[in-house]
Amino acid sequence: MQVHTIGDGAPEVAVVGAVHGDEPCGARAIDRFLDTDPDVDRPVKLIVANERALDRGVRYIDADLNRSLPGDPDSDQYEERLAAELMAEVEGCTALGIHSTVSYDRAFANVAYLNERKRELVAHLSVEAVVDFSVVSDGRSVELPRFVDIEAGKQGSEAAVDNAHDCLLAFLRTTDVLPGDPPAPDPDFYQVTAPIHKEPTRTYRFLGENFERVEPGETFATVDGGPLTADEEFWPVLMSDEGHRVLFGYRSQYRGPLSAVHSTTDSHTERIADDVTTD
Ligand SMILES: [Zn+2]
Known part of the structure; x- marks a missing residue:
């Protein structure tokens, strides 16, 4: 796992690319951002999660990292150990995970157990749709109380890198890492x-x-x-x-539009949120 920290102090904001090794857009968007040598108002962590799978161009080595959270540091499966490392890195952070798909060429956001923090994050990404995956979220990053994902577009496409980079900048504006206002498109909300x-x-x-x-x-x-x-x-x-x-x-x-949808005040969210400092 590669972790780039920019800015001074302990980051409370993180961007995570390459959770799946055959989805290079997140790692490339992170590289593009780092290449600009950005000035930040708050520290941020940029994480390339599954480097080994990324190098091989495969989704995973032993197990799907995005079904393995919270992981196990003593597991004999690579992604189970990696999941435990990733959990430690994003602990206390508001985080954006970057994915891509074979099924759709535009960007959309994924959430589970929508709370006000997650609603604010996805309301200001450059996406047309937000999908709630609560019913199938086990072991996925979106289950965490301050973690949202995007699907940036078609796997391996340049458009997915551009979308991922746009969403990365939008997310860093919403979290006050970068100055400026993020977009506010009021995306459509779908519940799986x-x-x-x-x-x-x-x-x-x-x-x-x-x-x-x-x-x-x-x-x-x-x-x-x-x-x-x-x-x-x-x-x-x-x-x-x-x-x-x-x-x-x-x-x-x-x-309906995200602005018309209530957050789920679900016991699951509250249970996880109890373990984490909120801001
Ligand atoms: Zn993925």
């Missing part, structure tokens, strides 16, 4: 309700568009050429033919 699993031996074709409503009765995909039909309306998220061996994507519900 369930994953749609794949049978790895079968061939799936997605016929719809992510974030566009699928109607009840609509054939939104084919499986080995046969129709896959929606029982009720949903909005697909991270849905793609080849994205994942056993996961086709997620069903979500559209909840």
Whole structure:
């Protein structure tokens, strides 16, 4: 793991790239930012998490880092140990994780257990959509009380690096690391309700568009050429033919603009928040 600290003092703000090694946009956005030799008003940590997987161009070595939090320093699995290191690095920090996808070419934010702090962070990213992954957040960074993620665009694309860099600057303005006002786009809010699993031996074709409503009765995909039909309306998220061996994507519900959505005052959030100093 690479940790670059800029500014004086102990950082309370962190940006994390390369949680997945086959998503280089975060590490490249961090490099682009560091190359400008930035002046900061508050110290910040810039973390390239899974360097070993990044060097090999693979998602992970032993286990998915973003399903391994809080990790285990004594594990024989590389990412379990790395997850424990990452937790120690981001402890006490407000953090942005940077990811990319094979399913969608524009940037969107991911959250879980939305609290006021996270709402403020995602309200000021350069994104059109925010997705709540609370129902499937186990072991993911977005479960933490002051951690939000972005999906910056298509894996390996220059556009994803540009989007990641825009979101990095926006996040650092919201957290007062950099001067200036971040954007305030009032993105659309979607709540994931369930994953749609794949049978790895079968061939799936997605016929719809992510974030566009699928109607009840609509054939939104084919499986080995046969129709896959929606029982009720949903909005697909991270849905793609080849994205994942056993996961086709997620069903979500559209909840309106972020400004109209209440934070979840969930016992889970409060339980985690008790362990962490808030500002
Ligand atoms: Zn990722």
